[in-house]
Amino acid sequence: MGQPSRREFLHTAAAGALALAASRSSxxxxxxxxxxAVGDCMISRxxxxxxxxAFLDLVKLLRSADVTFGNFEMTLADADAAPAFHEGxxxxxLRADLPDxxxxxxxxxxxxxxxLGLATNHAMDYGAAGLLDTMAKxxxxxxxxxxxxxxxxxxxxxxxxxxxxxxxxxxxxxxxxPDWTQAADGNGEVAGRPGLNPLRLRTTYRVTPDQLKxxxxxxxxxxxxxxxxxxxxxxxxxxxxxxxTPGIEVISDPADTAAITAAVRRASRNADLTLIGIHAHxxxxxxxxxxxxxxxFAHACIDAGADAFLGHGPHVLRxxxxxxxxxxxYSLGNFIFHGxxxxxxxxxxxxxxxxxxxxxxDVFDKVLPGFSAAPFWxxxxxxxxxxxxxxxxxxxxxxxxxxxxxxxxxxxPELAQGEAAAQIIRHVAQLSDSFGTRMxxxxxxxxxxxxAV
Numbered sequence: 001m002g003q004p005s006r007r008e009f010l011h012t013a014a015a016g017a018l019a020l021a022a023s024r025s026s027x028x029x030x031x032x033x034x035x036x037a038v039g040d041c042m043i044s045r046x047x048x049x050x051x052x053x054a055f056l057d058l059v060k061l062l063r064s065a066d067v068t069f070g071n072f073e074m075t076l077a078d079a080d081a082a083p084a085f086h087e088g089x090x091x092x093x094l095r096a097d098l099p100d101x102x103x104x105x106x107x108x109x110x111x112x113x114x115x116l117g118l119a120t121n122h123a124m125d126y127g128a129a130g131l132l133d134t135m136a137k138x139x140x141x142x143x144x145x146x147x148x149x150x151x152x153x154x155x156x157x158x159x160x161x162x163x164x165x166x167x168x169x170x171x172x173x174x175x176x177x178p179d180w181t182q183a184a185d186g187n188g189e190v191a192g193r194p195g196l197n198p199l200r201l202r203t204t205y206r207v208t209p210d211q212l213k214x215x216x217x218x219x220x221x222x223x224x225x226x227x228x229x230x231x232x233x234x235x236x237x238x239x240x241x242x243x244x245t246p247g248i249e250v251i252s253d254p255a256d257t258a259a260i261t262a263a264v265r266r267a268s269r270n271a272d273l274t275l276i277g278i279h280a281h282x283x284x285x286x287x288x289x290x291x292x293x294x295x296x297f298a299h300a301c302i303d304a305g306a307d308a309f310l311g312h313g314p315h316v317l318r319x320x321x322x323x324x325x326x327x328x329x330y331s332l333g334n335f336i337f338h339g340x341x342x343x344x345x346x347x348x349x350x351x352x353x354x355x356x357x358x359x360x361x362d363v364f365d366k367v368l369p370g371f372s373a374a375p376f377w378x379x380x381x382x383x384x385x386x387x388x389x390x391x392x393x394x395x396x397x398x399x400x401x402x403x404x405x406x407x408x409x410x411x412x413p414e415l416a417q418g419e420a421a422a423q424i425i426r427h428v429a430q431l432s433d434s435f436g437t438r439m440x441x442x443x444x445x446x447x448x449x450x451x452a453v
Contacts (some may be wrong), residue, residue: 036065039332054414062112077130089353097343117172117277119147147172151192155183158267166272174279206243261304268305321435337411377403396446398424
């Protein structure tokens with residue numbers, strides 16, 4: 001066979017170059033990324049041996065996403081970690097009390113969880129030692145986590161998860177926490193303090209001028225220093241101002257907001273998908289309505305580069321907003337609730353609850369009736385698809401934690417079926433209506449209507 005002509009050679013070479021360029025161009029194009037997100041995970045027992053089809057279908061859904069986020073409202077403290085002191089009957093310390101609670105981290109990974117927020121009011125239930133135990137055990141599994149650290153810089157820094165489709169980043173914070181659980185930086189002479197990434201709140205109580213004078217009179221009668229001005233008054237660690245009508249104003253601390261949005265901006269520059277999670281119990285008169293500070297904070301995070309805002313904490317669902325084409329979930333509710341399966345709790349909790357003996361079930365019997373309403377045991381698992389950081393699809397999978405089961409068996413989620421699924425989506429749609437979010441329900445799944453891009 002003779003040598004190819006110069007024309008044939010050039011044609012073949014050109015075709016090869018075009019094919020290579022096309023291949024490189026295709027490879028350089030961002031691939032779609034799917035995000036699944038779940039709410040609070042209070043997991044204290046194994047779940048990988050369960051065989052319910054509705055549970056296994058839910059696990060399959062989580063595993064099928066490129067990245068799955070959850071909030072870890074638990075500790076994996078070692079047995080010798082001392083519990084911190086908490087006041088309040090409902091504040092039960094949370095620790096997976098298995099002989100080797102590293103298993104819990106393995107269980108979450110088995111279920112498909114790849115990124116966890118650690119900034120919660122329970123993060124330091126067993127002190128700094130318990131927090132660091134938790135972080136080390138998650139590190140062993142490769143689950144990325146954010147929101148807590150050896151110091152404030154680490155607690156505020158993004159966590160990253162690498163996948164074939166690109167890199168996901170997570171920044172996490174909490175507005176609900178005991179003051180002493182805040183992380184702090186050292187100064188070269190004093191070491192930093194382990195803890196969580198705080199978003200402190202500034203609350204101002206607006207009262208009438210006459211009511212303000214009455215408060216001043218009460219304080220003076222008690223011999224308390226007031227630090228009062230004509231229109232502002234500090235009393236019992238609260239700030240009161242005079243106004244025409246009584247009300248409460250809540251804003252996020254500007255310095256904390258700036259630091260957290262800076263972390264989001266940093267994460268967005270170094271990731272293909274950026275998530276921000278917040279643990280926020282605070283509501284607006286009822287738990288399923290977000291506190292007034294939360295919406296401006298969520299918008300600020302999206303403006304800084306977050307692709308999804310993931311709220312949790314009040315243990316019920318809140319509404320969904322689409323802001324500048326990005327999803328804001330004001331609360332994803334509970335996902336796993338094994339809080340009533342604690343093997344034992346600190347003695348002072350019995351005293352706070354007025355319960356005799358040392359059977360934790362007696363405490364749960366007293367505390368849990370407040371959580372008996374259906375919304376506590378219902379959730380949705382959003383699955384969002386992003387292309388070049390643009391939200392192209394958002395589906396909502398309704399799930400139930402099966403409250404009708406016995407205490408040892410309830411609290412693990414399953415995909416909801418039939419009318420139960422439809423009711424959950426109707427509930428989310430109602431909560432989302434004030435944000436202008438509309439959704440449809442078909443084949444057991446909710447679909448959020450997105451504006452054409």
